[in-house]
Amino acid sequence: MAKKPHRPLSEDALQLVARRFAVLAEPMRLRLIQALFAGEKNVSQLVEATGGTQANVSRHLQTLLAAHILERRKEGLQVYYSISDPTIPPLCDVVCGAIEKQLARQAKGFGK
Numbered sequence: 001m002a003k004k005p006h007r008p009l010s011e012d013a014l015q016l017v018a019r020r021f022a023v024l025a026e027p028m029r030l031r032l033i034q035a036l037f038a039g040e041k042n043v044s045q046l047v048e049a050t051g052g053t054q055a056n057v058s059r060h061l062q063t064l065l066a067a068h069i070l071e072r073r074k075e076g077l078q079v080y081y082s083i084s085d086p087t088i089p090p091l092c093d094v095v096c097g098a099i100e101k102q103l104a105r106q107a108k109g110f111g112k
Contacts, residue, residue, distance in 0.1 A: 023067040028052055029060050032081075033069070033088060040073075040082035 009017065023029065028050065035041060035049035047057050061081055064070040071084035083089065 020067065023063060023069065026060065026063075028056065029064055030092075032057065032060055032064065033083065033092065036070070036081060036083050037089060037092075040080040042078045042080050046081065 024033075031050040031052070032046055035046055041049065043054060043057060043061070046052075046061070047054050050057060052060075061070065061072075065072060065081075069083065069085045069088055070081050072079050072081050074080075
């Protein structure tokens with residue numbers, strides 16, 4: 001199967017892509033996204049899952065919301081967060097899979 005050729009992106013599109021990757025370039029934000037792969041969670045559950053403080057988790061959640069990566073819904077006094085951008089899980093699968101392969105190759109190289 002032949003690969004589909006990539007179209008060059010406009011300068012505006014490249015800026016948006018760079019901003020998206022900048023948002024994802026923070027380990028705590030990646031922890032939050034990873035914690036949400038199994039489904040929505042409230043802030044307390046995300047604090048527990050990531051080991052962050054409530055203030056830090058809330059700050060990163062706001063950044064992910066502003067970037068339209070997450071969405072939230074309110075139920076009574078609780079706010080629940082979930083992944084809203086359907087491209088995030090496959091993007092993480094591709095990147096994480098590549099990193100795991102790289103780490104496995106490095107481990108084999110160091111074991112010689």
